[in-house]
Amino acid sequence: MEVTLLGTGAPAGLPRPDCSCAVCATSLGAHARAATALLLDGALLLDLTPGAAFAAARAGRSLGGVGRVLLTHPHDGPLVEVPPGLPQPARASDGGHVSLPTGHRVRAVAMDAPGTGYAVTGPDGQRLLYLPPGGAPAGLEEGSEPAERYDMVLLDVVGRPDGLARLRAVGAVGTATDVVAVHLDHDVAPGAELRRRLAAAGARAVPDGSTLTMGASDEAADVPDVPRRTMVLGGARSGKSVEAERRLESFPGVLYVATGGARGGDAEWASRVAAHRERRPGSWRTTETCDLAPLLAQEGAPLLIDCLSLWLADVMDRVGAWDDAVWADGGERALRSHVAELAGAVRSARRTVVLVSNEVGSGIVPATASGRRYRDELGRLNAAVADECEQVVLVVAGQALVLRG
Numbered sequence: 001m002e003v004t005l006l007g008t009g010a011p012a013g014l015p016r017p018d019c020s021c022a023v024c025a026t027s028l029g030a031h032a033r034a035a036t037a038l039l040l041d042g043a044l045l046l047d048l049t050p051g052a053a054f055a056a057a058r059a060g061r062s063l064g065g066v067g068r069v070l071l072t073h074p075h076d077g078p079l080v081e082v083p084p085g086l087p088q089p090a091r092a093s094d095g096g097h098v099s100l101p102t103g104h105r106v107r108a109v110a111m112d113a114p115g116t117g118y119a120v121t122g123p124d125g126q127r128l129l130y131l132p133p134g135g136a137p138a139g140l141e142e143g144s145e146p147a148e149r150y151d152m153v154l155l156d157v158v159g160r161p162d163g164l165a166r167l168r169a170v171g172a173v174g175t176a177t178d179v180v181a182v183h184l185d186h187d188v189a190p191g192a193e194l195r196r197r198l199a200a201a202g203a204r205a206v207p208d209g210s211t212l213t214m215g216a217s218d219e220a221a222d223v224p225d226v227p228r229r230t231m232v233l234g235g236a237r238s239g240k241s242v243e244a245e246r247r248l249e250s251f252p253g254v255l256y257v258a259t260g261g262a263r264g265g266d267a268e269w270a271s272r273v274a275a276h277r278e279r280r281p282g283s284w285r286t287t288e289t290c291d292l293a294p295l296l297a298q299e300g301a302p303l304l305i306d307c308l309s310l311w312l313a314d315v316m317d318r319v320g321a322w323d324d325a326v327w328a329d330g331g332e333r334a335l336r337s338h339v340a341e342l343a344g345a346v347r348s349a350r351r352t353v354v355l356v357s358n359e360v361g362s363g364i365v366p367a368t369a370s371g372r373r374y375r376d377e378l379g380r381l382n383a384a385v386a387d388e389c390e391q392v393v394l395v396v397a398g399q400a401l402v403l404r405g
Helices: 022-026 052-058 161-169 192-200 240-248 269-279 292-297 309-319 322-345 367-387
Strands: 002-007 038-039 045-046 068-070 097-099 105-109 117-120 129-130 152-155 178-181 211-213 231-234 255-260 285-288 304-307 353-358 389-398 399-404
Touching: 002 052, 022 211, 038 052, 038 097, 117 292, 152 161, 192 240, 192 399, 231 240, 231 367, 240 292, 240 304, 240 353, 255 292, 292 304, 292 322, 309 353, 309 367, 322 367
Parallel strands: 045 068, 129 152, 152 178, 231 353, 231 389, 255 285, 255 304, 304 353
Antiparallel strands: 002 038, 002 211, 038 045, 097 105, 105 117, 117 129, 389 399
16 A cells, blocks of 8 residues: 555644744744645545645645545544545544445544544555554553554554554554654654654654555665663753653553662652652553563563662672772672673663663762762763663753764
């Protein structure tokens, strides 16, 4: 099937009318996006949006051969004049089927939010899934057999990454599925930042007017492989944990490894832990441990380790690093051994892993010898682990700077 994206933006378009935010201010020219609408093989139009006929003409396509127009949004959309000769837009009921004389078969997919999704099977048997903004498929349970594995999925990757995680959990989205982000709004800066954010989810965005040929290997190559190992560095309250969590929120069954422990009786620490837990997807599991090597050696769902700075404090406690005599009499060697073991475990990791650590080398010099020792050892640890990661990201003021990858 050939899929022409007449628009790839949110229902209000991008930039939004009368919005002066930084993203809207920079979403101009090639970064401007009309409301999302798809033309499949010139025969099926999913969502009728303002200016659809002109958008098709600009893309070198015509709406003259469209036999059905199906709506996905929870409402009937903005007031749009139906171009002459185009069928009246309609909506299929959940689970309903529509067949076209061209051989295209459409099934309406139930959503967990208002709106309707559509699974389309082309005459050649290729399968496509298109979901409305703000919605994810309803009724998907991990471990169940998917009715279909899709060749292409177009959905709100930025707004509903958990929808992509659900599809992956049931095998409806696999490594060969082309995941295209649509309904793009002013949540992410256009250009490099949007590409980086989507690449971490194994997805891509394309400009309005693009025609995608399903199964074309040269197009799928536009999406880099999700790195096996990623390290996220940042200072206090820099947004590093949010960045790390965001990188895995479109994947199912993530194991969150908390290295900080419970610290019984510390109300402020408990509040921090609760805030972290509350923003994580409900499908994620959590374990509290500093024994990281066995987890890295196992196969399974992705790991998010937060954070290495607390792991180091635990190890330095155990080797007696705060006592100068113990440090000189084997403590330093013991710490080096633990760091080497961890770096080796990251090198041979059998699963996707995102590691978080503090960057403290840019701050003031600690006033105590123990503080300076910790700062120095954390710098060495960060360098050793970063050497083993395909991607290294530094977060400053909530902005991610890619250092490697």
